[in-house]
Amino acid sequence: MTDVLSQDTLTLSAKDLKSGLEVKWCAGCGDHAILNCLQNALPKLGHKHEDIVIVSGIGCSSRFPYYMNTYGMHTIHGRASSIASGVKLANSKLHVWQITGDGDALAIGGNHFIHTVRRNIDINVILFNNEIYGLTKGQYSPTTKKGHITKTSPQGTIEIPFNPGELVIGSKGKFFARSVDNNLAITTEILVEAGSFKGTSIVEILQNCVIFNQGTHAMVTDKDVKDDRQVILKQGQPMLFGKNRNKGLVLRGLELEVVTIGENGITEKEILVHDAKMVNPSLHLMLINMKAPDFPVAIGVIRAVDDITYDAELEQQITDVKANSKIKSVDDLFAAGDIWEVK
Amino acid sequence: MNKNTIVKELKKVTIRFTGDSGDGMQLAGMLFSDASALYGNNISTFPDFPSEIRAPQGTVSGVSGFQVHFGHSKIDTPGDHADVLVAMNPAALKISLQWLKKGGTIIVDIDSFTEKDLAKAGYLTNPLEDGSLSDYQIIVAPITSQTHEILKDSGLDNKSIHKTKNMFALGITYYMFDRPIEITEVYFEKKFKEKAGFAAANKKVLRGGYNFAGNVHAIERVIVPPADIEKGFYRTVNGNQATAWGLLAAAEKAQLQLFLGSYPITPASDILQELAKHKALGAHVVQCEDEIAGICTSIGASFVGNLAVTSTSGPGLSLKSEAIGLAVMMELPLVIVNVQRGGPSTGLPTKTEQSDLMQALYGRNGDCPCIVMAGLTSAGCFESAYMAAKLALEHMTPVILLTDGYIANGSQPWKIKKVSELPEIRTKRVAKKTGNHTPFMRAEDSLARNWVIPGQKDMMYRIGGLEKDYVTGAASHDPKNHEKMVKTRDEKVKRVVNSIPDIEVVGEQSGDLLVVGWGSTYGHLLSVVRKMQGEGYNVGLAQFAYINPLPKNTAEVFSRFKKIIVCELNLGQFVNYLRFTLQQFQYLQYNKIQGLPFTQEELKKEFSNILDTI
Numbered sequence: 003m004t005d006v007l008s009q010d011t012l013t014l015s016a017k018d019l020k021s022g023l024e025v026k027w028c029a030g031c032g033d034h035a036i037l038n039c040l041q042n043a044l045p046k047l048g049h050k051h052e053d054i055v056i057v058s059g060i061g062c063s064s065r066f067p068y069y070m071n072t073y074g075m076h077t078i079h080g081r082a083s084s085i086a087s088g089v090k091l092a093n094s095k096l097h098v099w100q101i102t103g104d105g106d107a108l109a110i111g112g113n114h115f116i117h118t119v120r121r122n123i124d125i126n127v128i129l130f131n132n133e134i135y136g137l138t139k140g141q142y143s144p145t146t147k148k149g150h151i152t153k154t155s156p157q158g159t160i161e162i163p164f165n166p167g168e169l170v171i172g173s174k175g176k177f178f179a180r181s182v183d184n185n186l187a188i189t190t191e192i193l194v195e196a197g198s199f200k201g202t203s204i205v206e207i208l209q210n211c212v213i214f215n216q217g218t219h220a221m222v223t224d225k226d227v228k229d230d231r232q233v234i235l236k237q238g239q240p241m242l243f244g245k246n247r248n249k250g251l252v253l254r255g256l257e258l259e260v261v262t263i264g265e266n267g268i269t270e271k272e273i274l275v276h277d278a279k280m281v282n283p284s285l286h287l288m289l290i291n292m293k294a295p296d297f298p299v300a301i302g303v304i305r306a307v308d309d310i311t312y313d314a315e316l317e318q319q320i321t322d323v324k325a326n327s328k329i330k331s332v333d334d335l336f337a338a339g340d341i342w343e344v345k
Numbered sequence: 346m347n348k349n350t351i352v353k354e355l356k357k358v359t360i361r362f363t364g365d366s367g368d369g370m371q372l373a374g375m376l377f378s379d380a381s382a383l384y385g386n387n388i389s390t391f392p393d394f395p396s397e398i399r400a401p402q403g404t405v406s407g408v409s410g411f412q413v414h415f416g417h418s419k420i421d422t423p424g425d426h427a428d429v430l431v432a433m434n435p436a437a438l439k440i441s442l443q444w445l446k447k448g449g450t451i452i453v454d455i456d457s458f459t460e461k462d463l464a465k466a467g468y469l470t471n472p473l474e475d476g477s478l479s480d481y482q483i484i485v486a487p488i489t490s491q492t493h494e495i496l497k498d499s500g501l502d503n504k505s506i507h508k509t510k511n512m513f514a515l516g517i518t519y520y521m522f523d524r525p526i527e528i529t530e531v532y533f534e535k536k537f538k539e540k541a542g543f544a545a546a547n548k549k550v551l552r553g554g555y556n557f558a559g560n561v562h563a564i565e566r567v568i569v570p571p572a573d574i575e576k577g578f579y580r581t582v583n584g585n586q587a588t589a590w591g592l593l594a595a596a597e598k599a600q601l602q603l604f605l606g607s608y609p610i611t612p613a614s615d616i617l618q619e620l621a622k623h624k625a626l627g628a629h630v631v632q633c634e635d636e637i638a639g640i641c642t643s644i645g646a647s648f649v650g651n652l653a654v655t656s657t658s659g660p661g662l663s664l665k666s667e668a669i670g671l672a673v674m675m676e677l678p679l680v681i682v683n684v685q686r687g688g689p690s691t692g693l694p695t696k697t698e699q700s701d702l703m704q705a706l707y708g709r710n711g712d713c714p715c716i717v718m719a720g721l722t723s724a725g726c727f728e729s730a731y732m733a734a735k736l737a738l739e740h741m742t743p744v745i746l747l748t749d750g751y752i753a754n755g756s757q758p759w760k761i762k763k764v765s766e767l768p769e770i771r772t773k774r775v776a777k778k779t780g781n782h783t784p785f786m787r788a789e790d791s792l793a794r795n796w797v798i799p800g801q802k803d804m805m806y807r808i809g810g811l812e813k814d815y816v817t818g819a820a821s822h823d824p825k826n827h828e829k830m831v832k833t834r835d836e837k838v839k840r841v842v843n844s845i846p847d848i849e850v851v852g853e854q855s856g857d858l859l860v861v862g863w864g865s866t867y868g869h870l871l872s873v874v875r876k877m878q879g880e881g882y883n884v885g886l887a888q889f890a891y892i893n894p895l896p897k898n899t900a901e902v903f904s905r906f907k908k909i910i911v912c913e914l915n916l917g918q919f920v921n922y923l924r925f926t927l928q929q930f931q932y933l934q935y936n937k938i939q940g941l942p943f944t945q946e947e948l949k950k951e952f953s954n955i956l957d958t959i
Contacts, residue, residue: 021807023819052802057645060810067807068820073799075648076809076820077641078671084606084638088645088653089799091631092604096649096799114641117634316631320624327625332597335626336590336761341580342383 014051016041021071032183032209033063036130039186040099041070043193049097056099057086059106062137062211063130066101080111083118086125094313097197098125104145105135108164112144119173121312122201128193129166129206134215147218166206167290167304171283177203178290179303182223183210188234188301195303201311208299222299231294235302240273243298250274251298258288260297278306354568357416359424360518362511363441364433365402366395366409369511373431374411375756376515376532380524381415382581382758385571388415389723389868390583391423391942392754396611396694403457403465405436412444417570421722421868423755425944429521431514433457433488435466450482450565452517454510456489484564486557488513495553499546509550516554522567526555575760582759584723584752585615588656588682591730593626594762596652598731599738599770603628604651606642608635608661611694612750613684616656636664640681644668647677648808650774650798652734656682659701660691662745663708669743670709671810673834676794678737678772681715682730685749687940696940697751699864700915705745706893706922712831714838716740717893719864720748724759729890731767732845738772740841741793742834747892749914751942752865772796778803785818791844792837841894848887848896851875855905856883857959858952861932862912863889863919869943870912877949882956892919895926903930907959910935912948 019041027033044054054072058064059082067074077085086100107115107129118125134152135141141154145166149158170178177199181189189207196203208219222231233243233251241251248263250273261268280286289300329335360377362370371392378390393410400407414424426446432438434457445451453473463471472478473485492510499506519526530548537544558564582590596603605628607617621630629651633639640655647653657665662683672679685701687693705717716736720729726748733746773796775782784797784806797804806818814821815829850859852874862870867888874886887902889895903909910933911920920934935951937943 052800052805055649055799067809070807071805073648073805074807074809075645075675076807076811077644078667078810081637081641081668084633084641085645085648087631087638088604088606088642089649090645091629091642092602092646092651092653093649093800113634114638117638316629320627320629323624324627329623329625332590332594332626332764335593335623336580336763337578339580340379340383341578341761342385343578344385344574344576 014045016045018051019044019071021069023068025069026065027062028213030212031062032132032207032211033066033130035183035186036128036189036207036209037066037069039189039193040128042190043197046194047097047197053095054097054099055089056101057082057089058101059111060137061103061106063101063103064106080106080109081114082106083111083114083127087118087121087123090123090125090313091316094124094317100125100127102127102129104129104131104133104143104166108144108166108169116169116173119170119175119202119204122176122309124200124202124311124313126196126203127205129204130209131166131206132209132211132215133163133218134211136211136214140214165291166204168287170204171287171290171305175204175305176201176307176309177303178206178286178305179203180206180208180299180301182208182219182232182301184223185301192303195306199306200314201309221294231298232301233298235276235278235289235300235304237276237278237303240270240275242270242273258292258297278303279308281307352566352568354570356418356569357414357420358429358522358567358569359412359414359427360429360431361410361412361427361441361444362431362514363408363410363437364431364511365437366397366407367399367402368409368433369508370409370411370433373511373515374413376529377518377524378413378415378756379532379581380519380528381413382579383528384525385574386415386417386569387420387572387574388413388581388756388758389420389423390414390756391751394695403434403436403462405440405466408437408440410441415569417572419572421872422942422945425946429518431518433510433514435463435468435472438472439466439468445481447480448482450484451478452484452486452514454488454514455485456487484517484561486513486517491553491557492550495550496546499542499549501542501546505543506546509547512547512550513554513557516551517558519551520555520558520566521564522569526551574758578761579758580761581756582724582727583615583754583756584720584726584748585613585684585754586619587724587726587759588720588730588746588748589616589619591727592620592652592654592680592734593623593628594727594764594767595731595734595770597626597764598767599652599734599772601650601652601772604643604646604653605630605656606633606639606646606653607656608633608639610636610658610661612686612753613656613658613661613682615753616682616684636661637668640665640668643679644672644675644677647672647679648675648799650796652738653678654680654682656684658684658686659688659704662701662704666709669715670711670713672743673709673713673715674810675808676741676834677743678741678796679743680730680733680737681743681745683745683747684753685747693940695750697749697865697942698915698938698940699747699749699866699913700918700938701747702892702915702918702922705747712835714835714893716742716744716838716841718744718746719890719892720746720752721864721867721888721890722757723752723755724757726752727759727762735768735770736841736844738770739793739844740791740837741773741796742837747864749865774798775801775804783817784808785813785816791840792833839894842897845891845894845896847898848889848902850885850887850902852878852885853883854885856885857907858882858884858956859903859906859909860884860886860912860952861889861909862886863892866912866914866943869945869948873945873948873952876945877952882952884952884956889919892922900927900929903927908933908955910952910955912936912943914938914942
């Protein structure tokens with residue numbers, strides 16, 4: 003947090019961030035929880051209230067900006083990454099959050115998504131992944147599990163789904179985190195980390211659509227299974243999970259393996275220690291790809307590698323050129339080069 | 346000056362340089378134009394090249410041309426037909442002869458008229474020998490062999506030597522028209538500052554061509570004296586450069602940061618490249634992953650208070666349609682420059698056409714009006730772009746500026762403007778919250794909303810593509826409110842009429858025939874109308890730079906003439922727009938859809954036929 007805290011920001015509370023507009027998501031929708039998490043996370047970042055801009059595309063989640071008392075743009079399907087990029091590049095002092103879904107970000111907006119990540123523009127993207135099109139009432143999305151029956155796949159989908167984190171790694175991404183909509187504490191914590199990271203931060207939230215895809219993440223998020231099906235990654239800490247925190251991850255050759263401490267002579271020492279700052283993405287990719295029930299799903303900040311951002315580099319180039327150029331105004335430009343006078 | 350040569354004086358001359366697309370004809374043409382402009386002539390240029398970067402050598406599909414019209418008198422077009430044709434090979438001669446006046450001069454590189462070259466061009470017999478060119482003066486020059494001879498001791502490899510042969514041809518034309526060769530020598534010294542060998546080689550070959558022409562006594566020297574031009578400082582600009590500079594000037598005048606989000610596309614890429622050079626002036630230029638991201642980054646930049654621009658050509662405008670609708674709905678200032686090319690689809694990427702007018706006016710979902718403007722000349726693109734930015738900022742709505750390949754690539758002398766001389770730009774920025782301010786409070790006269798920019802305290806608001814409440818700007822599905830908002834956005838664009846100049850008629854102010862054009866056909870229509878007026882015809886010209894809305898006095902001007910003919914390079918898009926906008930008039934139409942500008946000859950024939958029946 004580099005910004006100087008002003009009187010205003012010190013007093014910024016979650017309540018100040020509520021727009022007062024009636025929230026119209028379905029009862030039980032995971033979006034409500036994510037809204038609360040961001041409203042709780044933003045005051046912790048210490049940014050000026052008036053410097054926060056929230057940009058969304060189209061979809062259920064994209065109604066988000068209307069519920070936030072900040073500057074906001076509810077734009078067009080798939081293009082929020084581009085519009086958020088423009089906001090940040092035109093005024094790099096602003097703190098930009100993009101709200102998007104699996105359809106908005108990965109289908110119609112897939113091209114903008116990968117290029118934004120590749121450029122490492124300092125924006126924060128919250129990707130609500132419910133594996134379905136909700137607003138259009140139940141068609142399959144690019145993250146829908148293969149074989150899933152939806153309104154447009156009555157015999158089951160015949161497409162291989164994207165794993166958003168894999169796409170981030172493939173796009174040379176520097177920050178990827180994953181959370182679940184029913185864990186407010188961790189989601190809030192992750193959003194604070196994403197907000198303070200310089201570069202494109204992608205936060206995938208496994209979110210439940212109560213109407214069109216009820217229980218799609220239940221295998222991972224249900225109370226009675228979550229301790230065994232989620233490994234919560236913390237920087238510098240061993241990758242332990244399970245009700246009794248006696249299970250862990252180890253690397254055997256080129257594969258991850260789940261082990262139990264105390265069995266076959268395994269001790270905590272052998273368990274992998276999480277390092278989100280590793281430049282080499284190989285282990286991060288393995289963590290991203292872990293699937294239940296054989297593996298726990300990785301939750302937390304999986305990758306957070308510091309690097310120069312596009313916006314900082316653009317500003318640097320402009321500053322350098324300005325300092326070295328003889329052209330200080332448009333009049334200077336017009337007068338430079340081959341000109342002649344008619345007397 | 347060589348006493349053996351005949352000297353005559355002409356008011357204006359047109360030269361067309363033609364050769365393979367790798368022969369450097371664009372450079373030769375550009376250098377000739379610059380030398381002529383610096384010498385004091387008026388100029389107008391027309392680069393005409395294939396979309397293939399290097400089509401098969403020696404074939405007609407690979408011929409690249411550059412036409413320049415220069416003169417002592419006023420020059421409004423690059424000339425219909427050339428007085429002199431430079432043909433570097435048989436293919437260039439074959440395809441370009443149609444652009445040469447009867448009796449004109451042809452300069453050929455005899456070294457490229459071998460049997461093989463003739464066959465590649467599709468000649469069955471050698472046109473230099475079979476009598477088919479008996480109507481023309483032919484100057485046979487051993488351009489390739491002389492170039493190699495001149496540079497045999499230069500130490501350059503054969504390929505590099507070969508590349509300088511365009512300078513030999515250029516040297517011949519410099520001699521013929523007494524151009525100041527020193528200007529071009531200085532150009533090479535600057536261009537090859539680090540490679541003195543190349544500079545020396547090009548200069549030597551240029552001199553070689555010049556001296557060759559002096560030694561061949563058959564060449565007639567022609568003097569084209571400098572023109573009487575308005576006093577001031579000048580430079581040569583093409584339309585894309587003038588557009589980019591107009592935007593830079595508008596940003597500085599409005600004290601805003603300039604932002605361009607764009608994607609490369611012929612023939613608009615030069616705007617992106619030009620602005621990318623001007624970081625010193627704070628221009629923020631982003632080359633995006635596609636056309637849609639180009640406009641969307643600009644919409645984001647507009648929301649946060651930049652003068653936001655996106656540049657494209659026809660197919661790109663199609664891709665941007667949905668986002669233009671968003672900017673209309675959000676009521677954000679945005680300039681969309683569309684450098685038109687031959688369509689539909691990929692069409693004729695390097696050729697000119699005016700066929701995106703309907704797309705600019707109506708190519709969006711919903712009732713979605715934009716201000717639509719057109720650039721008239723290459724140099725005039727400066728003012729057009731400046732005004733596009735001014736109108737967008739003052740009326741809080743997108744402006745589509747239509748130029749096209751012809752004026753975008755063509756160049757003209759431009760009288761340098763000072764930023765202080767340009768009209769004021771009063772943005773709708775609200776610096777501080779006052780009273781019951783809302784971001785959707787509108788100016789009474791223009792209906793433009795306030796421009797509230799992130800970073801300003803206590804004025805946070807949400808905006809979107811959903812219909813908005815008239816008062817608060819919050820999303821609203823109320824039926825009556827929707828109708829009111831659709832009408833408000835429409836009325837807002839209509840009221841731009843109070844911010845644009847009246848249409849002026851050139852030539853006769855009333856009478857028999859009003860010629861109507863829009864955009865880049867200005868030069869050709871103007872030349873013909875002036876000529877015919879001089880011949881006693883009762884004819885005037887109204888050339889439209891503002892299309893939506895039309896200038897206030899349009900109907901009054903139309904009512905002064907017996908007949909109206911609308912001329913454009915498409916099937917009739919402007920004439921049909923006029924037919925339902927101003928239904929009280931009868932319109933004749935003249936259309937050309939060949940990827941080429943009008944010729945004065947064809948226009949004159951058409952107008953004469955109409956006038957003869959009145």
